[in-house]
Amino acid sequence: MPAVLNPADLGRLKWRCRRGLLENDLFVERFFRRHEADLTLDQVNGLQGLMDLSDNDLxxxxxxxxxxxxxxxxxxxxxxxxxxxxPG
Structure with missing residues (x-):
């Protein structure tokens, strides 16, 4: 089920995914560049679980x-x- 997020929800998700370590931000930015148009609710839930981690654990x-x-x-x-x- 692609495109589950409206633009406002996608913006909030991206803001939630901002990290303190540049290395993590690079992974997250590349992920969104490639997959934001077809994110599923399961993927959003998985991403939110990862974002609950500390920067080093992530x-x-x-x-x-x-x-x-x-x-x-x-x-x-x-x-x-x-x-x-x-890989990028």
């Missing part, structure tokens, strides 16, 4: 130093993480 996941554990070990989180890890 970077470890993005660089594949770690894999999602515990509450983050969900299909929607893994899907978004795989999309974010795609």
């Amino acid at each position: 970077l470890d996941l993005l660089l594949a130093r770690k894999e999602p554990e515990g509450e983050l070990d969900r299909p929607e989180v893994k899907q978004v993480l795989a999309l974010m890890r795609e």
